[in-house]
Amino acid sequence: MSTTVIILAAGKGTRMRSQLPKVLQPLAGKPLLGHVIQTAKQLQAQRIITIFGHGGSTVQETFKQEKIEWVEQAEQLGTGHAVQMTLPVLPHDGFSLILYGDVPLVTSETLEKLLEASQNTGIGMITLNVVNTTGYGRIVRKNQKVQAIVEHKDASEEQRQITEINTGIYCVENRKLHEWLPKLSNANSQGEYYLTDIVAMAVADGLEIASIQPALDFEVEGINDRIQLASLERAFQQQQAFNLMRNGVAFADPARFDLRGSVTTGQDVYIDINVILEGHCEIGSNVEIGAGCILKDARIASNTKIQPYSVIDHAIVGEKVIIGPFARLRPGTELADEVHIGNFVEVKNSRLEKGVKANHFTYLGDSEVGATSNIGAGTITCNYDGVNKHKTIIGESAFIGSNSSLVAPLSIGKGATIGAGSVITRDVPENTLAFERSQQIEKANYQRPQKTK
Numbered sequence: 159m160s161t162t163v164i165i166l167a168a169g170k171g172t173r174m175r176s177q178l179p180k181v182l183q184p185l186a187g188k189p190l191l192g193h194v195i196q197t198a199k200q201l202q203a204q205r206i207i208t209i210f211g212h213g214g215s216t217v218q219e220t221f222k223q224e225k226i227e228w229v230e231q232a233e234q235l236g237t238g239h240a241v242q243m244t245l246p247v248l249p250h251d252g253f254s255l256i257l258y259g260d261v262p263l264v265t266s267e268t269l270e271k272l273l274e275a276s277q278n279t280g281i282g283m284i285t286l287n288v289v290n291t292t293g294y295g296r297i298v299r300k301n302q303k304v305q306a307i308v309e310h311k312d313a314s315e316e317q318r319q320i321t322e323i324n325t326g327i328y329c330v331e332n333r334k335l336h337e338w339l340p341k342l343s344n345a346n347s348q349g350e351y352y353l354t355d356i357v358a359m360a361v362a363d364g365l366e367i368a369s370i371q372p373a374l375d376f377e378v379e380g381i382n383d384r385i386q387l388a389s390l391e392r393a394f395q396q397q398q399a400f401n402l403m404r405n406g407v408a409f410a411d412p413a414r415f416d417l418r419g420s421v422t423t424g425q426d427v428y429i430d431i432n433v434i435l436e437g438h439c440e441i442g443s444n445v446e447i448g449a450g451c452i453l454k455d456a457r458i459a460s461n462t463k464i465q466p467y468s469v470i471d472h473a474i475v476g477e478k479v480i481i482g483p484f485a486r487l488r489p490g491t492e493l494a495d496e497v498h499i500g501n502f503v504e505v506k507n508s509r510l511e512k513g514v515k516a517n518h519f520t521y522l523g524d525s526e527v528g529a530t531s532n533i534g535a536g537t538i539t540c541n542y543d544g545v546n547k548h549k550t551i552i553g554e555s556a557f558i559g560s561n562s563s564l565v566a567p568l569s570i571g572k573g574a575t576i577g578a579g580s581v582i583t584r585d586v587p588e589n590t591l592a593f594e595r596s597q598q599i600e601k602a603n604y605q606r607p608q609k610t611k
């Protein structure tokens with residue numbers, strides 16, 4: 159059976175008070191509409207049709223990699239009008255799931271359930287019982303069967319007491335959409351073409367309306383302003399943290415954690431407060447992540463400790479490594495097992511072999527460092543000549559004295575020693591001491607200048 163996903167995303171989102179179209183506002187690091195598209199893909203929908211209006215080109219540009227069809231709704235005359243726009247391209251067979259670009263968190267499991275429930279009836283919807291019903295369409299039932307949806311503004315006092323509301327998410331047979339949508343009228347208090355009116359049409363045709371509820375309420379929550387966006391973000395983050403805890407992750411405080419992407423974790427990972435994980439991270443067992451760390455597309459092997467306020471971006475880290483506090487690993491960094499990276503150390507596009515130590519104030523860029531070498535405090539690889547980047551190769555068991563500048567391209571042999579404060583511009587052979595330093599000048603009994611009174 160073929161499934162089409164129709165996503166309504168034409169609204170302006172005035173209440174966001176933003177230059178960015180509402181459906182591009184990020185939740186957990188991903189545009190709202192991106193969440194819905196991802197869910198549609200999980201459902202293996204044959205077609206994804208997105209109805210755009212406001213901010214159209216920016217929205218299309220954002221998703222140009224995705225296999226999506228775009229249909230324009232130039233004027234927003236109501237949810238029914240929006241879906242009418244798809245009729246010229248909508249197939250006549252199969253079902254459509256109708257979703258919203260600003261209702262980001264509905265899950266594929268809930269939608270599968272809706273699809274299944276709708277198979278026999280030809281139409282199904284997701285409803286929810288809520289405490290604050292203001293603004294929502296109410297589900298009118300007779301003998302438990304759905305009769306109609308009445309919009310808040312059109313509802314009688316009695317209908318307004320109904321606590322079962324319309325989430326707006328439906329599953330409808332496409333041949334029925336072709337039949338019903340052209341018949342919608344805008345004779346209502348808002349002068350809009352209401353999609354909700356297809357429910358009464360289905361009942362008039364003698365169909366029963368299937369209805370299901372979401373597993374979690376926030377799945378069907380829509381975003382209109384930044385307050386709702388922030389509160390949905392927290393609800394989603396809490397759920398993600400709880401899922402990680404079920405997989406053996408310990409949090410100092412699950413309320414102070416953000417996952418903006420995905421992560422795999424081993425057992426007994428400990429995450430201190432205010433940690434952010436982005437992109438796709440892989441974290442082994444017994445890894446400790448200190449307060450305030452940010453990891454993006456990072457792979458961290460087991461038994462490694464990342465101390466507070468370290469930033470790791472596109473890096474691969476081995477086992478029993480110690481990083482930070484205040485360390486920065488930039489893209490292309492590979493740390494073998496048992497490496498130590500200390501405070502104010504920046505590593506970029508470099509491979510450090512087993513047991514290398516760079517414990518204080520250092521920049522290693524475009525370099526290779528052999529096993530157990532010690533990089534003294536303040537060592538800088540001068541990898542950039544103003545135009546090109548060059549490599550620094552350091553052999554194993556080398557000792558680089560503090561405050562050395564290693565001017566690349568440069569190769570330092572294994573076992574070599576560099577004296578502190580050197581500017582090294584020529585290759586250094588194995589087991590050799592090299593230093594570059596002017597002579598120390600001494601003036602005995604020197605008097606410092608005195609302040610004149």
Ligand code: UD1
Binds near residue numbers: 167239258307
């Ligand atoms: C709609 C439902 C209501 C339901 C509520 C759930 C109708 C008539 N009412 O009401 O029963 O309880 O959602 O939140 O459907 N949109 C377009 N083009 C349009 C109009 C809307 O793309 O012409 C999009 C909006 O951007 C938004 C969504 O459709 O994402 C819902 O529109 P909105 O006007 O907010 O619907 P409600 O009045 O809240």
Ligand code: MG
């Ligand atoms: Mg409206």
